[in-house]
Amino acid sequence: MSRTDLGMPAFPRAAERATRDQRLRGNLRHATHTIRAKRATAVAELDDWQRLRAAGAAVKNRTLRHLDHYLLQAEAAVTEAGGTVHWAADAAEANRIVAGLVKRTGEREVVKVKSMATQETGLNAALEAEGIRAYETDLAELIVQLGHDRPSHILVPAIHRNRGEIRDIFRREMAAWGRPAPEALGDDPAELAEAARLHLREKFLRAKVGVSGANFLVAETGTLVVLESEGNGRMCLTLPDTLISVVGIEKIVPTWRDLEVFLQLLPRSSTAERMNPYTTTWTGTTDGDGPRAFHLVLLDNGRTDALADTVGRQALRCIRCSACLNVCPVYERAGGHAYGSAYPGPIGAILTPQLRGVTDPLDASLPYASSLCGACYEVCPVAIDIPEVLVHLRERVVEGGRVTRHGARVTIKPAKGHAAERAAMRAARWTFDHPRALRAGERLASRTRRLHPSRLRVLPGPARAWSDSRDLPAVPPEPFRDWWARHRAAKGERE
Amino acid sequence: MRVALFITCVNDALFPGTGRATVTLLERLGVQVDFPAGQSCCGQIQYNTGYRHETEPLLRRFARVFAPYEYVVTPSGSCAAMVRENYPRLGERAVAEGRGGELAELAAEAVPKVRELTEFLVDVLGVTDVGAYFPHSVAYHPTCHSLRVLRVGDRPLRLLRAVEGLELRELAGAQECCGFGGTFAVKNAAVSSAMGADKVADAVATGAEVLCAADNSCLTHIGGTIARTGRGPRVMHLAEILARTEADAPSRTAEGFRR
Numbered sequence: 001m002s003r004t005d006l007g008m009p010a011f012p013r014a015a016e017r018a019t020r021d022q023r024l025r026g027n028l029r030h031a032t033h034t035i036r037a038k039r040a041t042a043v044a045e046l047d048d049w050q051r052l053r054a055a056g057a058a059v060k061n062r063t064l065r066h067l068d069h070y071l072l073q074a075e076a077a078v079t080e081a082g083g084t085v086h087w088a089a090d091a092a093e094a095n096r097i098v099a100g101l102v103k104r105t106g107e108r109e110v111v112k113v114k115s116m117a118t119q120e121t122g123l124n125a126a127l128e129a130e131g132i133r134a135y136e137t138d139l140a141e142l143i144v145q146l147g148h149d150r151p152s153h154i155l156v157p158a159i160h161r162n163r164g165e166i167r168d169i170f171r172r173e174m175a176a177w178g179r180p181a182p183e184a185l186g187d188d189p190a191e192l193a194e195a196a197r198l199h200l201r202e203k204f205l206r207a208k209v210g211v212s213g214a215n216f217l218v219a220e221t222g223t224l225v226v227l228e229s230e231g232n233g234r235m236c237l238t239l240p241d242t243l244i245s246v247v248g249i250e251k252i253v254p255t256w257r258d259l260e261v262f263l264q265l266l267p268r269s270s271t272a273e274r275m276n277p278y279t280t281t282w283t284g285t286t287d288g289d290g291p292r293a294f295h296l297v298l299l300d301n302g303r304t305d306a307l308a309d310t311v312g313r314q315a316l317r318c319i320r321c322s323a324c325l326n327v328c329p330v331y332e333r334a335g336g337h338a339y340g341s342a343y344p345g346p347i348g349a350i351l352t353p354q355l356r357g358v359t360d361p362l363d364a365s366l367p368y369a370s371s372l373c374g375a376c377y378e379v380c381p382v383a384i385d386i387p388e389v390l391v392h393l394r395e396r397v398v399e400g401g402r403v404t405r406h407g408a409r410v411t412i413k414p415a416k417g418h419a420a421e422r423a424a425m426r427a428a429r430w431t432f433d434h435p436r437a438l439r440a441g442e443r444l445a446s447r448t449r450r451l452h453p454s455r456l457r458v459l460p461g462p463a464r465a466w467s468d469s470r471d472l473p474a475v476p477p478e479p480f481r482d483w484w485a486r487h488r489a490a491k492g493e494r495e
Numbered sequence: 496m497r498v499a500l501f502i503t504c505v506n507d508a509l510f511p512g513t514g515r516a517t518v519t520l521l522e523r524l525g526v527q528v529d530f531p532a533g534q535s536c537c538g539q540i541q542y543n544t545g546y547r548h549e550t551e552p553l554l555r556r557f558a559r560v561f562a563p564y565e566y567v568v569t570p571s572g573s574c575a576a577m578v579r580e581n582y583p584r585l586g587e588r589a590v591a592e593g594r595g596g597e598l599a600e601l602a603a604e605a606v607p608k609v610r611e612l613t614e615f616l617v618d619v620l621g622v623t624d625v626g627a628y629f630p631h632s633v634a635y636h637p638t639c640h641s642l643r644v645l646r647v648g649d650r651p652l653r654l655l656r657a658v659e660g661l662e663l664r665e666l667a668g669a670q671e672c673c674g675f676g677g678t679f680a681v682k683n684a685a686v687s688s689a690m691g692a693d694k695v696a697d698a699v700a701t702g703a704e705v706l707c708a709a710d711n712s713c714l715t716h717i718g719g720t721i722a723r724t725g726r727g728p729r730v731m732h733l734a735e736i737l738a739r740t741e742a743d744a745p746s747r748t749a750e751g752f753r754r
Contacts, residue, residue, distance in 0.1 A: 016685035025689075310591065329672050333689045369683060371676025371690070372543060374643035388584070394545030421678075425541050429549040432504065432535040433556055442508045465684035470691065470719030473509050480502050480511035484530045487518065 010365035015334035024160055028332050031159045035326045038272035039379070045274070046264070056265045057383040059258045060250075060317035064307060070219040070252045071298065077222025081284020083294040088246075090301050095126035097297050098211065098244055102132050105242050107208045113226060113233040114138035115213030116320050117246045117299055119151060119342035120355075123211070134211065135177070135203045137232040139196050146173040152336025152344060154322040155270050160335055163187040170195055178202050200232060210240035210291065214247045215319065216262060217296075220255045223283040224296070227266060227276045237280050243291035248299050250316040262319060265381035269321035302355030308404035311392040315350045317382040322347075324376035324386060330369055339366065346376035350389040357405060357412075358397050364415045367393035398422060420462075442479035449475045496620075497527040499561050501569040501609070503711075504536035510711045516738035517570045517612060520627075523740075524620055528568075533560040539577040544678045547585065551598060554582050558601035567608045568615045570734045572641030572710045575611040580644050582606055611641060612734055613650040613709055623653045628741040630660030634703040634728065636694070636717065638710040639672050651709055651733055658736060664701040668693070675716035691720040695727050709733045 018024055043049050063070055075085045088094035094117075102110055110127070112118065112134050124134040124145075136145040143158040144151050147169045151157030158166070170181040170192065179199045185191060212233070216225040224245055226233050237243060253259050267276040285294050307313050325331045325345030336344035340362045341352040349366040358364040367390050370376075376386040396403065398421070400414040414422075431438050452475060459467040466472070498521070502514045521528050537557060538550035557578065561567045569575050583606060586599025616622055635655060641647045655663055674680065674690025681687075694717055698706045706728045708714050714730045721727035 012683050012685070015683060019685045019689045329674070329690050330683070330686050333686050367545075368679065369686075371639070371672045371674060371679045371687065373639040373672035373676070375639075375670075375672070378643055391543055391545065391547075394543075395547050396545075398545040399548070421544070422546070425544065425546045425549050428536075429538070429541060429546075429552060432538070433552045435533055435535050438504075438535055445508065462681055465681040466719075468684060469688035469723060470680075470716065471722035472719060473715055476509065476511050478511065480507045480514035481530070481532060483511055483515055484518075487515075488530075 010361045011334070011338055011340070011369045012365060014338035014340070015330075015369070018335040018338055019333050021335075023162070024335055025333065027160055027162050028335055031156065032326045032332050035156075035272060039269060039323055039326065042268040042272040042274065043379075046268070052261060052264055053381055053383050055261045056319075056381055057317060059253060059261055060382055061314075063252055063254055063258075064250065064313060064316055067249065067252065067307065070254055071249060073254075074217055074219040074222050074252055075298075077220065078284055078294075078296050079222075081222050082286075083222065083284040083296055086295060086297045088297050088299045088301070091121035091299075092126075094121045094246055094297050094299050094301070095123050097295075098123060098246065099127055099130040099132060101242070101244055101295050102127065102209055103130065105209055107132075107242075109133045109135065109207060110209040110211045110244075111135050111137050111203050111207040111236045111240065112141070113210065113212035113236045114141050114157075114228070115211070115246065116154060116342055117213040117248050118211065120248075120301065121246065121299065123246065135200075135207070137200050137203065137236055138228075139193065139230055139232070142196055142200065143169060146170065146177065148173075150337055151342065153325055154320050154343065154345070154347075155325075156322075160337070163189060163192065166192055174199050204232075204235040204239055207236070207240050209242045209244065210236040212237060212243065212245045214245055214251055215266065216259055217247055217252050218254075218256055218259055219252050221283055223256075223281050225259065226278075226280045227263075228278045228280070229271060229273075229276055231278055234278050234280050237282060238290045240291055242293045242295070243282075244295045244297065246297045246299055248301075249303050250318075266319050266321055269319075269323040269379070269381040302357075304407060305404040306351075306354040309354065309392075312350070312354050312389055314384050315347065315354060315389055317384055318347050318351065319382060320347075321381055323379040323381065327375040327379050328370075329373065329375070330371065334369070339369070341366075346370060346386045346390075347384070350384075350386055350393060353393050353396075357403075358393070358415060359412070361415075364397045367391075367397060439479070439481060443482070445475045446478050446482075449477065496525070496566075497529060497564070498566040498568050498615075499534075499564040500528050500530050501534060501537075501557075501561070501567050501574070502530065503569060503571045503574045505711055505715070506570065509715070510732065513570050513711055513732040513734050516732065516735040517568070520625060520734060520738040521568065523738075524616075524622065524625060526620070529564070531560045531564075537574045537577045539574060539581075540677050542577065542581055542585075547588065550581075551585060551589070554585055554598060554605075555601060557582075558605040561605060561608060564608060566610055566615065566619060567605075568610050568612055570612045570709065570732060571712070572611050572638050572645055572647065573712055575609050575614075576640035576644035578609045579606055611645055611647060611709065613641075613647055613654055614645065616654060616737075617650040624657035625654065625737050627658040627737045627739050628660050628743075629658050629736050629739045631705050632662040632664050632701075632703040633705045633707055633736065634664045634666040634698055634701040635669070635733075636666060636673065636698070636706060636708040636713065637669055638708050638713045641709055642670060647709075654733070654737060655707075659741075661736070664703040666701055666706075667697045669697075673713050673717050675713050677712070680716060687716075688720070691716055695720050695724070699727050701728070703728050705729050705731050705736070707731045707733045707736055
């Protein structure tokens with residue numbers, strides 16, 4: 001993934017910093033609770049939501065099972081319609097292909113449709129290194145780009161910013177990128193949108209190359225589909241001479257009939273709308289209408305490896321709606337940057353360690369970034385059991401074992417730093433499997449309770465993380481099983 | 496009716512009052528309660544931390560110890576959820592790993608017997624009025640695994656509404672996690688504490704004297720936060736409310752947090 005993501009602190013430390021940022025906490029709380037409530041209303045309108053959800057999961061499962069077939073079918077259809085298909089095994093290859101295609105046009109700038117795949121590959125930085133400037137045209141991506149910032153949400157990349165901050169960024173930065181912000185720009189949302197519109201219009205009308213991702217790729221006709229709210233996507237997808245779309249291989253749906261299911265699931269789950277304002281579809285090139293050259297870059301970047309994992313592969317069903325982020329109590333308090341990847345929140349916590357592996361300390365910490373409360377699974381429109389995959393990946397971290405990396409079966413070692421935990425878990429299991437020892441331990445704790453400090457304010461070792469903010473309950477005079485023995489004896493006498 | 500009580504390791508060691516209350520309540524309702532002494536822990540903490548293989552001996556023990564019983568009742572939503580949701584997975588994974596069907600068979604025997612306390616009361620015994628008396632204001636926190644894995648729904652609320660003298664207060668953001676999450680509370684202590692603080696703030700806002708739940712793990716977290724800040728309702732397991740009758744002396748605080 002993006003180079004800027006490397007060397008980030010592990011999740012707990014980054015999240016800890018975020019919990020102390022009261023403005024960030026306020027921005028996130030306000031935004032996630034608003035979308036959360038709207039989504040619940042939009043979903044409640046459909047009485048067949050659970051069946052739609054099951055259908056979405058089933059279509060994706062079937063597609064993933066026969067992914068090789070559908071990819072070749074899509075390649076043939078795109079080629080037939082006048083497009084060119086490129087295959088990228090990883091992020092670097094995808095970026096190299098895109099940079100090469102742009103250079104061949106002789107252009108030095110591109111306009112971009114909001115795209116998770118190109119965030120994942122770090123395309124903008126790669127293009128910059130080749131002397132090509134990429135302009136983000138989605139409003140929130142623009143805010144992030146102008147602010148020299150990183151996205152913190154899949155749908156609303158600038159969710160961590162409030163309108164006052166956005167006004168300041170526009171005033172300070174717009175001039176360096178093109179048309180400056182109006183002098184007396186206020187923080188009214190309509191005013192901010194108008195400033196962005198004027199700034200972006202210049203880019204749309206000038207750009208000769210557009211870069212996009214896609215929400216779906218319909219295999220039977222080779223049609224790409226982008227859903228959006230602002231209309232910037234439509235501009236980028238229709239005005240330039242050359243269009244390059246970077247699409248993850250899991251974005252395929254076999255037929256238009258299958259697409260229908262997702263056109264219901266996605267808008268309600270992501271923006272809480274019955275239907276999104278703009279849906280753009282295109283198939284190869286059309287004479288006299290839209291781009292004259294179309295390139296599709298199909299991106300693997302760890303997806304085939306994830307597909308080889310029978311438990312983890314369900315993460316590939318994701319349609320990037322971000323409903324799981326909006327309900328996640330951990331995301332709400334940690335913010336998206338703590339996840340150190342283009343994919344924050346619960347889905348990121350299961351996707352990133354599969355796409356990048358668990359050797360980096362940050363990636364190894366992501367499966368633990370959850371209390372396993374299950375709210376994410378409940379709202380997921382394609383029924384990804386995120387808690388199940390989190391626990392599965394925790395096992396990969398602590399036990400290592402056989403995984404697929406770069407297409408080959410390899411055995412990975414357990415992650416470092418879990419030795420004491422592993423010993424404690426084994427000891428606990430031994431004790432729990434020897435009830436006499438368990439009872440002896442409980443009695444010892446009860447009988448020495450007068451010696452325990454009246455309040456354990458600072459516990460030793462890892463337990464200190466508990467005692468920093470929470471007391472422990474006092475040990476009772478006797479464990480339940482001792483009371484039970486007397487209770488049963490007394491009852492026996494009575495009966 | 497004869498049922499086995501699965502007390503859970505946390506309740507056995509730290510909250511025996513919840514066990515006593517569960518026994519008192521069930522016996523008052525005419526249930527013959529047994530406590531097989533070979534029981535210990537469901538293995539949830541090991542499983543959820545990534546130590547699936549350490550959980551397997553505990554699945555075997557669970558299935559063996561509770562084999563003679565038709566029902567296994569437990570006053571813990573998350574332990575019931577561990578058995579019901581994850582024991583079958585332990586079996587499936589063992590089969591997939593070519594280790595035979597033993598665990599899957601044991602899980603298949605154990606799972607249908609397990610009932611969280613409120614499920615047992617409402618679904619098996621068919622009661623919502625358990626004859627309890629508790630003249631206090633109470634807020635109920637639904638706990639994630641009861642809510643989203645077991646899907647106990649409004650069973651606990653129906654039981655609480657039928658308690659004489661009890662005034663039920665609504666908890667804002669009730670469905671949100673309290674931030675415990677087992678080892679999450681230690682591994683991501685800052686986020687966990689922030690979630691706990693928000694939950695306590697919502698509990699305080701109810702003005703209730705008591706915050707109850709059907710899981711002492713969550714109450715350890717919420718109660719531990721309240722004990723540290725010194726502000727908030729008293730936390731109590733639902734069973735301890737349902738066990739109270741008019742004949743009982745005013746509540747004692749023999750265990751739990753020092754206030």
